[in-house]
Structure formats: structure tokens, C-alpha cells
Amino acid sequence: MAAILSIALNPTIDMSSEAEQVVPTRKIRTCNEKHHPGGGGVNVARVINMLGGAVELIFTSGGVTGILLEQSLDCTGIECRKxxxxxxxxxxxxxYEQQTGLEYRFVPVGPEVSQQELNLVLEQVEEFEGDYxxxxxxxxxxxxxxxxxxxxxxxxxxxxxxIIDSSGEGLKCALAKSPVFLxxxxxxxxxxxxxxxLDNNEAKEAALELVRNGSARNVVVSMGAEGAFLANEEGGLFIPASPVNVRSAVGAGDSFVGAMAFSLASGHAIQDAFRFGVAAGAAAVMTDGTELCKREDVLKLYGDILSKA
Known part of the structure; x- marks a missing residue:
């Protein structure tokens, strides 16, 4: 199986809990508290590892919360470079508000990373010998x-x-200056x-245009409850969302990317990897709080998607 490196420049400790009702000024009593190592690159690595893939993780870590992050990752068995x-x-x-089923998500911007600290990350990336x-x-x-x-x-x-799953100026710079696979x-x-x-049809056309103008070889657009769309030089492929019981959307995108990378590294074609990613994204919304997708759910949903292909 091909080797994968996942990079998390701004990881988190993801905490989750439930409350009967969320209201201002009053103390909100919570239950079902959980915490997981999180942030995009960390979650992607966790999904690949859970599915049985070979993955290395480079992540930044600082302070007492960084120690908790490191300890949480030690339990996963992922090969880490901090x-x-x-x-x-x-x-x-x-x-999670029990009365309404609504989620309230509080996400700090995160720490500053100095140029010297960033250079250490880039040195580690240079040392990686793998495929993704x-x-x-x-x-x-x-x-x-x-x-x-x-x-x-x-x-x-x-x-x-x-492969890049980000937004804003960081994504724009990557697409403008460098070859991007996905x-x-x-x-x-x-x-x-x-x-x-953009409406959905315009979003599909925009994805195809990014392929045509050379920004990326493959563009996957996740459309929430509508489904997801893959654009590449072979054209477009749309897969509607799987009918599942939605519990939490946290980590759905990371599960999608991790599962898709795992499938690609296992030697599958991009279309099959896309289907596997769709299954993982759907499986992730079935889990509570900050939990990611479960392997058995991914495989079941993937089978359902294949049966309709």
C-alpha cells in the first residue's frame, strides 16, 4: 500500500458535550463529555489509520493542551512527528442541544507559528518518502x-x-503556484x-472549470445533504447523499478526505475512491460529537453506493 503523509499546522483538542438547552448568561450543565485529537490533518490521519492505511502525521504542539494532544495521539498508534x-x-x-438537535461549535483561531517553527515542519516534509x-x-x-x-x-x-482540503488565501496560493492532484x-x-x-449546477461547472484551467487534476465538491460531485478530465460524477440518521456533522469532510486518500493509496481508481469518500462522509454524520466515521459503517454505505452505480 502507498504511504501517506498528513500535515496539521493548526491542530486542536476537540471537546464535545450535550446540554438540554443553550441559553445566554446562565450556567449550562453538560453531559456526555468527550475529547479527541482533532483539526483537519489530525482527523485525516486518524481515519486513514482506522481503515488500515499507512500514514504518518506531522503536527504542531504547544503548552499543556499540546501535551494532551500528544497523549491522545499516542493512543492511536499513528506514526507522529511533532x-x-x-x-x-x-x-x-x-x-449538542438536546431540545432542538442543533450544534453549537466554538473554534479558536489558534496559536501563532513562527517562521523558525514552520521551517522545522518543512524540513520534516522534505524527508518524507512516499506517495501522497x-x-x-x-x-x-x-x-x-x-x-x-x-x-x-x-x-x-x-x-x-x-491533496489539499482548505480554504481562503492558502488554497488560492496553492492552486495558483503549484500542481495539485486533488x-x-x-x-x-x-x-x-x-x-x-453558485447553485448546484453552477458549482459543478465551476469544479470542471478548475480542472480545465489546470488548477487541479481532480476537484471534489461536497454539497451537504445534496451529495458530492467529482470533476476531472474524464468529466463529472455526482453521487447523491446517502439516507442516514444525522447526529453530528463534525469531521465529515475530514472523514471524506481520509477515506478517499486511503482508497487511492490502496490502488483504486479515482471514481471508486470518490465513492468510498462519500460513504465515509455519510458514516461520519452518524456518530456523536467529535467522533469520526466507523469502519463498519463506511463499508456498509460503500456497498450501498456501489449497488446503485
């Missing part, structure tokens, strides 16, 4: 916008496929990338 930073790792919190490099999640505020483009350049020079914006992120409001 880069110590001066400021503290962020802590995010999701509260994935960057997922937001850039720390202090990091230059072209950071993901620099990582894409390293991947291109080493003939490694580069991007996975959601509908809203695609609108930000194009600078236009």
Missing part, C-alpha cells in the same frame, strides 16, 4: 499564505501526489474560491 511551538495548541468545543501528501485545515494566522504552495512544490519535486472544497468554500454565488 513540532514543538511556543504558543498553546487550541481547544475547540462543540455543544495531504494538507487539511486552516493555516495559523502568522503563517504566510503561500505555505501550502511551498509544500505542494516539495511534493511536485519529489513526484508525490498533493482539492475538496465544500459548496461554500467553492463560492469563496470563485468569488461567486
Amino acid at each position: 513540532i514543538k511551538i511556543e504558543q498553546s495548541t487550541r481547544l475547540a468545543h462543540m455543544i 501528501i495531504i494538507v487539511s485545515g486552516s493555516l495559523p494566522l502568522s503563517v504566510p499564505y503561500d505555505t501550502y504552495a511551498l509544500i505542494a512544490d516539495i511534493a511536485d519535486r519529489k513526484n508525490i501526489r498533493f 482539492i475538496k472544497p465544500n459548496h461554500r468554500e467553492l463560492e469563496k474560491l470563485t468569488g461567486k454565488r
